[in-house]
Amino acid sequence: MRVADHSPGSLRSSLRAGRLLLSFGPLQARVIAKEAGFACSLHRLYGSWEAVSADTDVGDITLCLRRRGLRHWVWVVNGRESPRIFPRAMALAQFEWAMHLAMAVALAPRVSIHAAVVVRPDGRAAALVGRSGTGKSTLAAGLVAAGWTLAADEFLVLEPSGDIAPVPAVITLKGSSIDLIRSRSPDGTFSPVAIDAERGPIAHYAAPRLARPDSPVDLRTIVFPRYAADADPLVRALPRGEAIIRLGRQSHNLHLAGPEGFRLVAGLARRPVHAARYASLDAGMQVVNDLLEEA
Amino acid sequence: MSDAFIAAWRDPAIALTWGVREWADLLPRFRGAGLLAHFGERLKLAGVSTGTFPPAVQRQLAAAAASAAVRARSTRWECGELALLFPSAGAPMMLLKGASYLLTGALPGRGRFLSDIDLLVPREALPAVEQRLAAGDWVPADKADADARYFQQWLHQLPAYRHGVRHSMLDLHHTIIAPWGGHVVDTDALLAAAVPTGVGHLLAPAPLDRCLIVAAHFVRSDAGSGAFRDLLDLDELISEAVPPGESLDALEARAREIGLWRALCVATHFAAALFGTRTVGPAPLGAGLRARLLVPDGVRGPSPFRKALRRLQRVGTYRQTLPLRVMLSRSIGSRLGRPGAGPARSPG
Numbered sequence: 001m002r003v004a005d006h007s008p009g010s011l012r013s014s015l016r017a018g019r020l021l022l023s024f025g026p027l028q029a030r031v032i033a034k035e036a037g038f039a040c041s042l043h044r045l046y047g048s049w050e051a052v053s054a055d056t057d058v059g060d061i062t063l064c065l066r067r068r069g070l071r072h073w074v075w076v077v078n079g080r081e082s083p084r085i086f087p088r089a090m091a092l093a094q095f096e097w098a099m100h101l102a103m104a105v106a107l108a109p110r111v112s113i114h115a116a117v118v119v120r121p122d123g124r125a126a127a128l129v130g131r132s133g134t135g136k137s138t139l140a141a142g143l144v145a146a147g148w149t150l151a152a153d154e155f156l157v158l159e160p161s162g163d164i165a166p167v168p169a170v171i172t173l174k175g176s177s178i179d180l181i182r183s184r185s186p187d188g189t190f191s192p193v194a195i196d197a198e199r200g201p202i203a204h205y206a207a208p209r210l211a212r213p214d215s216p217v218d219l220r221t222i223v224f225p226r227y228a229a230d231a232d233p234l235v236r237a238l239p240r241g242e243a244i245i246r247l248g249r250q251s252h253n254l255h256l257a258g259p260e261g262f263r264l265v266a267g268l269a270r271r272p273v274h275a276a277r278y279a280s281l282d283a284g285m286q287v288v289n290d291l292l293e294e295a
Numbered sequence: 296m297s298d299a300f301i302a303a304w305r306d307p308a309i310a311l312t313w314g315v316r317e318w319a320d321l322l323p324r325f326r327g328a329g330l331l332a333h334f335g336e337r338l339k340l341a342g343v344s345t346g347t348f349p350p351a352v353q354r355q356l357a358a359a360a361a362s363a364a365v366r367a368r369s370t371r372w373e374c375g376e377l378a379l380l381f382p383s384a385g386a387p388m389m390l391l392k393g394a395s396y397l398l399t400g401a402l403p404g405r406g407r408f409l410s411d412i413d414l415l416v417p418r419e420a421l422p423a424v425e426q427r428l429a430a431g432d433w434v435p436a437d438k439a440d441a442d443a444r445y446f447q448q449w450l451h452q453l454p455a456y457r458h459g460v461r462h463s464m465l466d467l468h469h470t471i472i473a474p475w476g477g478h479v480v481d482t483d484a485l486l487a488a489a490v491p492t493g494v495g496h497l498l499a500p501a502p503l504d505r506c507l508i509v510a511a512h513f514v515r516s517d518a519g520s521g522a523f524r525d526l527l528d529l530d531e532l533i534s535e536a537v538p539p540g541e542s543l544d545a546l547e548a549r550a551r552e553i554g555l556w557r558a559l560c561v562a563t564h565f566a567a568a569l570f571g572t573r574t575v576g577p578a579p580l581g582a583g584l585r586a587r588l589l590v591p592d593g594v595r596g597p598s599p600f601r602k603a604l605r606r607l608q609r610v611g612t613y614r615q616t617l618p619l620r621v622m623l624s625r626s627i628g629s630r631l632g633r634p635g636a637g638p639a640r641s642p643g
Contacts, residue, residue, distance in 0.1 A: 018319070018594070018595075027351075027354075028351060030319060032594060032595065054315075054319065055315065056315065057315065057349050057350060057351050058315055058318045058319050058322055058349045058351040058352055059319065059322075059351055060351045060354060060355055060358075061323075062319070062322070062323040062594055064594050064595060064596075066595075066596055076594065076596065078323045078326045078327055079323035079324050079325075079326055079327025079328070079591065079592075079593075079594055080326075080327040105326075105358075105362070106355060106358055107358065108358040108359075108361045108362045108365075109357075109358070109361045255365075255369075256361075256362040256365055256366070257361075257365060258364070258365035258368060258369075261365075
């Protein structure tokens with residue numbers, strides 16, 4: 001059953017009672033929240049996610065939205081209060097963050113890497129890797145708005161077999177990318193813009209197409225994108241050693257995965273890995289498309 | 296619900312009776328307290344099969360065990376590196392807490408999530424040890440000289456060291472608890488009784504001393520999940536050091552010798568309220584209730600009643616009233632004609 005199949009009222013009461021299990025790729029998250037506003041935004045933006053009844057299983061991770069003082073809230077992640085305290089408007093943005101925090105610990109022995117994964121209509125997929133601020137989410141959103149399927153954002157999950165598990169995601173957009181993607185996807189689903197103390201204005205974009213959770217992604221190429229408006233465009237193939245190190249640096253939980261985790265990352269880097277610098281969204285999309293052609 | 300969490304440590308087999316509803320509350324509590332992998336080990340020791348647990352619980356027990364195993368492996372390796380840095384037997388060097396449990400195979404070390412290494416050396420050996428550490432690329436995370444002096448004089452450890460390349464953390468101690476408030480611990484006696492770990496010249500506390508160190512740590516800890524963990528460690532260490540049925544006389548005698556008898560009394564009574572640990576000496580006021588307040592909360596947070604009790608308890612804690620007691624003892628001292636009299640030093 002998808003989130004959107006619940007009526008807003010029943011979603012709200014499930015969240016209140018802690019009876020909602022949100023399917024997050026290989027894991028399930030139990031979400032507990034009393035706030036009606038949060039239930040509404042979850043219904044709108046996470047509509048296409050799978051949600052099962054929590055009476056049959058426990059949930060790998062537990063997230064509880066708790067009030068902190070009069071005007072602030074906090075996510076309690078796996079029984080521990082997270083350090084970020086926020087006003088109500090930020091509950092959804094912080095939900096993403098809290099979920100990622102909980103995932104990184106609960107995923108072992110899988111390895112997760114800070115990356116977006118987009119699938120071209122012909123089924124070939126590209127991973128866009130890099131820390132926040134490099135433009136990978138904007139690039140992924142641009143491709144998704146152009147008809148590609150989203151298989152992950154922020155969380156590329158490597159199974160012990162080396163397969164890449166699709167993880168449903170909502171794309172977080174910052175600053176000027178919000179209007180840019182809005183203009184590309186006029187009837188897309190966006191959250192209201194919230195102002196984050198650290199990151200400035202942010203909004204969430206629900207990808208119209210999410211990859212099916214049961215089939216692994218056919219990943220053909222890996223790109224480290226970098227948006228730089230004034231710099232010359234550049235596409236550089238990375239030697240395998242550099243690729244492994246750069247991928248390892250972008251992992252959330254390699255320190256929990258040991259030698260087996262290193263082997264998984266090294267296996268991931270068998271695919272062609274490129275660093276790409278581009279001056280506009282369209283140029284970036286073209287680079288990803290071209291690299292998929294070559295792969 | 297809080298009782299199920301405590302009862303599980305007395306008898307892990309009780310987990311077999313939990314359904315989805317119980318696990319939904321308990322799984323995040325085990326993980327929030329950092330004890331999920333350790334509980335998995337306790338289940339194994341008790342011979343409880345996890346096959347009938349809900350699938351997510353099985354997955355997460357396995358995930359926690361895998362992460363803990365990786366951390367144990369890297370801590371073992373880091374201890375080996377540390378031993379290489381001190382090839383000749385100079386001043387005694389004793390590992391404390393997690394790393395010492397791991398290397399000696401003590402029960403609290405099983406499935407423990409290790410974040411840093413704690414090393415105890417005699418105070419007079421500090422300069423030489425610091426020099427060797429610097430040569431091995433261990434850098435103090437906080438470099439201000441004034442802080443360093445404060446740490447040496449008033450605390451039990453130096454500012455944490457971080458390895459320049461691997462970013463592992465190391466705490467260098469010269470005694471086990473900060474030397475104020477009437478707790479003066481005979482660190483030399485602890486070092487003299489230490490046992491070898493098999494890794495270079497690194498030592499670990501003797502089994503009885505492990506109990507005392509964790510008791511001392513408990514009486515100085517904040518009321519967070521660390522305090523609960525200390526009590527659990529104490530219960531497990533006592534059950535290992537003194538076989539069930541035997542008296543704790545030897546432990547008590549050792550505690551008096553080291554200067555930790557009072558700490559042992561307090562800690563054992565708190566632990567007894569939760570785990571049924573054998574006790575030493577008289578019970579402190581309200582130990583049972585205060586111990587229960589240390590138990591990690593459920594997912595939905597503490598009840599308003601529990602919250603209020605905690606606030607009340609904080610008012611009465613040792614640390615909060617310390618300035619007041621120092622002021623009082625100074626003013627009484629000066630009235631008695633002892634200018635600048637400090638806080639009274641009572642025997643440990």
